[in-house]
Structures are given as C-alpha cells and as structure tokens.
Amino acid sequence: MKKMKIWLSIFLLIIVTVGIQAASGLTPQEELGKLIYFDDDLSVPKGQSCASCHEPSAGFADPDSSRAVSQGAIPVRFGNRNSPTAAYAAYSPDFHYNMTEGMYIGGQFWDGRAANLSEQAKGPFLNPLEMNNPSKLAVIIKIRNSDYADLFEAEYGTDSLKNVETAYDQMAEAIAVFEMTEVLNNFSSKFDQNLTDGVPLTEEEQWGLELFNGKGNCSACHPSEPGPYAAEPLFTDFTYDNLGTPSNLGMLGDSPELMDYYPFYYRPIAPKFNPDRLGFVDYGLGAIVNDTNESGKMKVPTLRNVNVTPPYMHNGVFTNLTQVVDFYNTRDNVSAGWPMPEVSENVNTDELGNLGLTDMEVAAIVAFMETLTDGYVP
Numbered sequence: 616m617k618k619m620k621i622w623l624s625i626f627l628l629i630i631v632t633v634g635i636q637a638a639s640g641l642t643p644q645e646e647l648g649k650l651i652y653f654d655d656d657l658s659v660p661k662g663q664s665c666a667s668c669h670e671p672s673a674g675f676a677d678p679d680s681s682r683a684v685s686q687g688a689i690p691v692r693f694g695n696r697n698s699p700t701a702a703y704a705a706y707s708p709d710f711h712y713n714m715t716e717g718m719y720i721g722g723q724f725w726d727g728r729a730a731n732l733s734e735q736a737k738g739p740f741l742n743p744l745e746m747n748n749p750s751k752l753a754v755i756i757k758i759r760n761s762d763y764a765d766l767f768e769a770e771y772g773t774d775s776l777k778n779v780e781t782a783y784d785q786m787a788e789a790i791a792v793f794e795m796t797e798v799l800n801n802f803s804s805k806f807d808q809n810l811t812d813g814v815p816l817t818e819e820e821q822w823g824l825e826l827f828n829g830k831g832n833c834s835a836c837h838p839s840e841p842g843p844y845a846a847e848p849l850f851t852d853f854t855y856d857n858l859g860t861p862s863n864l865g866m867l868g869d870s871p872e873l874m875d876y877y878p879f880y881y882r883p884i885a886p887k888f889n890p891d892r893l894g895f896v897d898y899g900l901g902a903i904v905n906d907t908n909e910s911g912k913m914k915v916p917t918l919r920n921v922n923v924t925p926p927y928m929h930n931g932v933f934t935n936l937t938q939v940v941d942f943y944n945t946r947d948n949v950s951a952g953w954p955m956p957e958v959s960e961n962v963n964t965d966e967l968g969n970l971g972l973t974d975m976e977v978a979a980i981v982a983f984m985e986t987l988t989d990g991y992v993p
Contacts, residue, residue, distance in 0.1 A: 640797075641793070641796060641798075642792075643766060643769065643770055644770050644789055644792050645789075645792050645793050645796050646766065646793075647763060647766050647767055647770055647789045647793075648788075648789035648790045648791070648792050648793025648794070649793045649798070650761075650762075650763040650766070651665075651758070651763075651786060651789055651790055651793075652664065652665045652666055652790055652793055652794075653665070653666045654761065654763075655667065656757055656761070657740065657746060657748070657754060657757050657758070658688035658740075658745075658746035658747060658748065659688060659746070659747045659748050659749065659753070660688060660689070661688075662688060663687070663688040663745070663746050665701075665736075665739065665790065667685075668685045668698040668739075668745075669698065669700070669701040671798075673923055673924060674700050674702060674919075674920030674921075674922075674923040674924040674988070674989070675700045675701040675702040675799055675920070675924075676698055676699065676700040676701075676920075676923075676924035677697070677698040680925045680926055680934070681876075682875070682876055682877070682878060682931070683697055683863055683876050683877045683926055683930055683931030683932065684696060684697060684698075684877065684878065684879055684930075684931055685697075685698045685745075687742075687743070687744045687745050687746070687747060688745065688746050688747045689743075689747055692743065692744050692747075692888070693744065693878040693879050694742075694744045694745065694879065695879045695889070695895065695897060695930070696725055696897070696929050696930060696931075697926055697927070697928065697929060697930060697931035699724075699725060699914075699916055700916070700917065700919075700920055700924050701794055701799060702799045702800065702917070702919060702920055702989070703799070703800050703849055703851075703917045703919050704723060704732060704735075704794065704799075704917075705732060705791075705794050705795040705799065705800060706800070706844045706845050706849055707721050707722065707723060707731075707732075707844070707853050708720060708721035708844060708853060709721055709722065709730050709731045710722025710723075710727045710729070710730045710731070716854075718854055718855065719854070719855050719900060719904065719909065719912075720852075720853050720854055720855075721853050722914070723735035724738075724914070725899060725913045725914050725929045726899045726900050726902065726903045726913065726914070727855065727900055727903055727914055728903045731791070732790075732791035732794055732795070733784070733787045733788050733790075733791040734787070735791075736786075736787035736788075736790040736791055736794075737783065737784075737787045740754050741754075743888070744888060751779050751780065751783040752779050754783065754786070755776060755779050755782045755783060755786070758776060758782070758786060759776045764776065767782075767785075767786075767789075770785075770789070771785045801989055801990075802847050802989070803989045803990055803991060804919065804920075804986060804987045804988055804989050804990075804991050805820075805986040805987075805988070805991040805993075806848075806983075806986040806987050807847065807991075808991060808993065809986070810847075814991075814993050816983075816986060817982070819978070819979050819982045820979075820982050820983050820985075820986050821983075822979045822983075823979035823980045823981070823982045823983025823984070824839065824983045826972070826976050826979055826980050826983075827839060827980055827983055827984075830970065830971070830972065830976065831940070831943070831944075831970060831972060831976070831980050832966050832967065832970065833918075833943075833980065835966045836851070836852055836854065836856060836915045836966070837850045837851055837852075837915065837917075837918050838850065838851075838852060849917055849919070850917050850918035850919055850987065851915045851916060851917040851918070852915060853914065853915065854914075854915050855899070855900045855909065855912035855913060855914055855915065856912055856913065856915055856963050857899070857910070857911035857912045857913070857956070857958060857960070857961045857962050857963060858913075858928070858942075858943075858946075858962070858963060858967065859946055859956035859959075859962040859963070859968070860913075860928045860929065860930065860932060860942075860956060860957055861932060861953060861954035861955065861956060861957060862896070862930065862932070862954070862957040863876065863877035863880070863930055863931070863932050864877075864880065864893060865954030865955060865957070866932050866954055869893070877930070877931070879895070880892065880893055880895065896957060896958060897911075897929065897930065897957060897958075898910045898911060898958060899911055899912050899913045899929065899958070900912040900913065900914075901958075901961075907960065908961065909961065910958050910960050910961055911956065911957065911958025911959075911960060911961050911962070912961060913928075913929040918984055918987055919987050919989070920987065920988055920989055921936065921984050921987060921988075922936065922984060922985045922987065922988050923988055927939045930957070936981045936984055936985075937977060937978070937981055940972070940977045940980050940981055941977055943967045943968075943970065944967075944969075944970045944971075944972045944977060945968075945969070945970075946967065946968040946969070947964070947968035947969045948969060
C-alpha cells in the first residue's frame with residue numbers, strides 16, 4: 616500500500632509538471648527558474664525578487680527610473696550601479712580574454728565579474744545591498760518551504776534540497792535556463808518585424824538606422840547585423856569600453872537632487888558600504904582583472920529595449936536617450952560643457968566624442984533606437 620502511494624505521488628507529480636509545460640510553453644526546469652525569478656519571498660526582509668530590478672514591463676530592467684541606482688530589500692540601502700537589462704544577456708559568451716582582439720569579452724554584470732548567467736544569478740541573493748540573505752542556507756530553507764519545492768526535487772532529485780551548496784548551484788542554473796527562454800529573448804521589436812515581415816520603418820527611423828551604422832558610428836560597438844553569438848542582431852559586441860562617462864557628482868554637484876537621485880553617495884549606509892563617500896570612483900573591469908589598463912571600462916550593453924530601460928550608463932547618469940546620443944556626439948567639444956570622466960584613463964577617443972551630428976540627426980538615431988522595443992504591434 617505504501618509503495619502504491621509513492622508511485623501515485625510520482626505519477627501525479629509527472630502530470631503536474633507536464634501540465635505546467637503545456638500551459639506555459641516552458642519545460643519544468645524553465646518553469647522552476649521562472650518561479651524562483653519572480654519569488655519575492657527570497658529576500659530579507661521579504662518583498663524583493665530578481666524581477667524587482669529586472670521587470671518584464673521595463674525591458675527586464677529596473678522599473679523605478681526615479682533614481683540612478685536600484686533600491687535593495689532594505690529600503691535605505693542602494694547599490695552603486697544602474698541595473699542592466701536581463702533580456703538577451705543569455706547570448707553573452709563566458710568571460711574571457713580574446714588574444715586575437717587583445718580585449719576582454721563576455722561575462723555578466725557591468726564589470727564582467729560573473730563568468731556566465733548561472734554565476735550571475737548567485738550574486739544578488741547574498742548581496743546586502745540587494746536581496747540581503749545572510750547565507751546560502753537561508754535561501755535554500757525558503758525554497759524548501761516554497762510552493763515549488765516539489766518541482767525543484769522533481770527536476771534535481773528527491774534529496775536535492777538537503778545539500779545546500781549543490782542546491783544553491785541548481786537554483787542558479789534554473790534561473791539561467793529560464794533567462795535563456797523566449798520570455799526574455801523574443802526578438803519581437805519593430806526592427807525585427809521590418810527584417811522578417813517587411814514592416815516598414817518611418818522615414819526618420821530609416822534615416823536613423825543609416826546614421827547609426829554610418830556617421831554616428833554606433834554600430835562599432837552595437838552592431839545592427841547578426842554576429843557570432845546569434846542569428847539575429849544583438850546590438851552589442853559584449854566587449855568593454857570606457858566612454859568617458861561623468862560621475863553623478865560631476866553632473867549634478869552637491870545638491871539635494873543628487874542626494875535623492877544617486878543615494879549611494881549620501882544615504883546612511885554610505886560609511887559601511889561606501890567608505891570613500893563623495894570620493895567614490897567605479898573602476899569597472901579594471902578592478903576585477905586588477906589591471907589599470909582596463910580601468911573605467913564597462914561592458915557594452917545591448918540596445919534592445921533601450922527606450923524602456925532608463926536611466927543610462929553604468930551609473931545611471933543620463934536620464935534619456937537624447938542626452939546619451941548628445942554625449943556621444945559632443946563629449947570632446949569644450950563648448951558642450953560635459954564634466955570630466957569618472958575615470959580619465961583609457962577613454963575611447965577613436966569612436967566617439969566629436970561626431971558632428973546635427974540635432975535632427977541625433978533625433979533620428981533616437982527614433983531608430985525606439986524601434987528596438989519588443990512587443991511591437993503594427
């Protein structure tokens with residue numbers, strides 16, 4: 616009788632998992648990753664999930680664009696960077712140094728400190744400025760008590776949640792597998808439909824594309840053609856660059872607006888998490904690989920969904936796309952009045968800074984970038 620009950624339980628679990636797959640279009644492992652991704656019980660205190668800073672409606676970036684950086688599970692704690700989109704991150708190769716190109720490529724986070732999606736998924740749960748769990752055990756205990764614990768064990772084994780280290784790795788793997796699905800990578804923008812179905816671009820959008828690939832030189836780092844990582848254009852080459860981006864302090868100065876917009880400088884958490892206070896400098900890739908020749912370089916982000924993922928740059932210093940393109944266009948023009956770069960070494964002076972774009976050309980490039988938002992309906 617006992618064996619019959621066990622087999623009945625297994626049978627029912629199979630029926631449930633097959634039903635999940637049929638209903639969502641996801642495999643059980645992908646569905647598990649999705650449930651973890653959206654579970655806001657996995658923070659301390661409860662209330663923050665992966666989706667809190669990577670929300671589908673915001674292009675899988677932070678839906679709160681009122682600040683340059685994201686708020687953690689503890690309301691007075693903020694990170695020092697703008698949350699990048701999780702969409703299309705699955706296409707990034709593992710972090711490595713390309714001997715032929717003489718540069719670092721791939722990885723995750725702005726500075727490449729995680730080799731791949733699975734490694735990236737492990738970080739926020741234990742970061743005191745994000746989900747704030749004290750240990751891996753604390754996270755796994757919550758998953759043991761979750762509604763999807765049975766699905767986890769069906770995927771990874773009956774006793775899988777007993778071994779904390781292994782279960783934590785499996786949790787991260789499931790999130791990564793979900794992030795590889797069409798949910799985050801659906802190539803459904805107006806630009807895509809122009810390529811596949813002939814949906815026409817407006818005259819301004821078409822002109823913007825031509826400028827993007829030509830005079831604006833945007834495609835040097837954000838190629839609009841298919842590349843080595845996908846059959847569709849990803850609008851990033853996954854390399855690292857120092858664009859000469861100014862710090863928020865340089866842009867806004869010591870003002871009440873800055874205190875609210877870039878709280879990492881000023882909030883009460885600063886003495887503990889930012890001992891440098893107003894002297895904080897983000898060295899990006901250089902700090903990760905311990906090489907001053909890489910100081911100030913940040914990963915080139917995809918431009919897909921860029922219109923719905925403000926603010927912009929690693930520190931969220933720019934609030935709209937026109938400001939971004941204008942910076943690329945006039946950074947090196949003294950009359951433009953841009954502040955000094957946050958990191959003055961290794962600034963890219965070959966591909967941007969004095970492009971000679973007119974205001975109408977800047978607007979056309981922005982209009983083109985607006986065609987990269989997924990979910991376009993003709």
